Amino acid sequence: METAITHNIKVTVTAVYQPDYSRPLRSEFVFAYQIRIDNLGKRPLQLLSRYWLIWDSNGSQREVEGEGVVGQQPVLYAGDFHEYVSACPLQSDIGYMQGYYVMRYLDGEEEEVKVIVPRFRLQTPFKNN
Template sequence: MVTEVTNGIRVSVRQKYQPDYSNPFQAHYVFTYKISIENLTDYTIQLKSRVWNIHDGNGSYREVVGEGVVGQQPVLEPGESHDYVSGCNFKSGIGKMYGKYMFEKIMTGEEFEVNIPEFTLCVPFKLN
């Protein structure tokens, strides 16, 4: 698990290879990742959008930009957390992801960025 705190928001990521949904013979490797976002501040915030930077081990790159996370824009009171699971596929069996969330302070409307820490997704047999 990787964790990073930015502007009082802790983001933790746990990743997992999904062999039942992957097909190495067709260069199709599926991974899931669980994100935990924890509000360590003393103010209420709302997650508005995210930007993902996705690098496949074969050299390809893509950026994914969108509102919220998995169709939600959660509001977090001080001390609350929000967890969600999503996924990504790669052609090489190894890659990395990182990005940013854009949050808004509910009381002031002030927006601020929070880092999504970089993490590696790798099929277990590539580690040997």
């Protein structure tokens, strides 16, 4: 589990290898990750978009950008949280993801902030480093 706090927004990530969806002999490894976003501050805000940097130990790297998370742009009031689960395929049995969310405060100011998603490891349980 990895955690980061930016602008009073806490992001916690847990990643798990998905053997039922993976095909190691074809170099296809699927990882699920659960993210919890907690608004520790007093200002309401909305998650607008996401950015991911995904690194695979075979040397490939890709960037993913898009609106919201899993089709949603949740609003978080003071003390609220939002959780979701998504997945990431890799071509090797180890890698990582990191990124950020762009969020906008909803209290009359049109201020947007970047909220860090901490770097988290994607690793099969049978890989020992």
